[in-house]
Amino acid sequence: MKIFAASIMCADQMNVLAEVKKVEDSGCELWHCDVMDGVFVENMALFPEWLAALKQVTKLPLDIHLATVTPEKFIPMFAKVEPAVISFHIEAVQDVEEMIALIHSYGIKAGLAINPETPIEAVYPYLNTVDMLLIMTVNPGFSGQTIQPATIQKIRQVKQHLAGWPNAPLIEVDGNIYDQTIQDMQALADIYVLGTSALFHTNDQTSYKERVDYLKQLTD
Numbered sequence: 001m002k003i004f005a006a007s008i009m010c011a012d013q014m015n016v017l018a019e020v021k022k023v024e025d026s027g028c029e030l031w032h033c034d035v036m037d038g039v040f041v042e043n044m045a046l047f048p049e050w051l052a053a054l055k056q057v058t059k060l061p062l063d064i065h066l067a068t069v070t071p072e073k074f075i076p077m078f079a080k081v082e083p084a085v086i087s088f089h090i091e092a093v094q095d096v097e098e099m100i101a102l103i104h105s106y107g108i109k110a111g112l113a114i115n116p117e118t119p120i121e122a123v124y125p126y127l128n129t130v131d132m133l134l135i136m137t138v139n140p141g142f143s144g145q146t147i148q149p150a151t152i153q154k155i156r157q158v159k160q161h162l163a164g165w166p167n168a169p170l171i172e173v174d175g176n177i178y179d180q181t182i183q184d185m186q187a188l189a190d191i192y193v194l195g196t197s198a199l200f201h202t203n204d205q206t207s208y209k210e211r212v213d214y215l216k217q218l219t220d
């Protein structure tokens with residue numbers, strides 16, 4: 001069984017408490033939290049105090065994705081929120097190992113995020129030290145985009161590369177994840193981020209729990 005993470009930026013921001021309850025009852029096991037700085041991506045989202053407030057009202061752990069430049073500035077700020085994992089972008093740093101060590105120094109799991117255009121081989125030197133690989137299947141920044149199909153081959157390739165590794169990092173996928181793309185990924189990922197494509201702001205009348213139950217059986 002795979003893990004599903006609900007993307008909090010996609011929730012109804014005027015009814016966050018109700019959304020928290022519905023997501024907690026749905027079988028999602030993580031909150032995916034996109035932090036956007038308006039520089040690395042052309043959008044802004046989430047700040048430490050907001051996530052600290054979320055942490056007060058939810059029992060689900062936080063999975064923070066820094067879609068930012070200078071993650072070395074943001075990691076200490078967001079470490080205070082005590083998330084389960086912080087991911088940063090390989091495209092945003094010179095010294096990847098240093099950033100992984102900085103996250104680990106707070107006792108937090110480290111994730112390495114990669115954009116659709118970056119060749120998957122770029123992450124290979126770090127797969128021994130990261131806990132999670134976040135493969136963006138759309139360009140980060142905005143919800144509601146269409147998957148870039150070539151990213152599915154990247155997931156397949158890294159999964160083959162990791163075959164047989166005893167402590168392989170978990171593979172998380174984010175961007176336009178829904179029935180069809182989950183099936184196209186053939187259960188290659190470990191963590192699926194659900195945003196507007198499958199969970200929030202859809203016209204689907206079924207409950208979040210019914211949707212997550214259905215999506216989970218597609219990953220078996």
Ligand SMILES: O=C(CO)[C@H](O)[C@H](O)COP(=O)(O)O
Pocket residue numbers: 007010032034138139140141142143144145174175176177193194195196197198
């Ligand atoms: O990555 C993101 C934005 O950059 C969000 O997590 C994303 O919005 C996920 O969901 P969807 O693509 O279904 O809206």
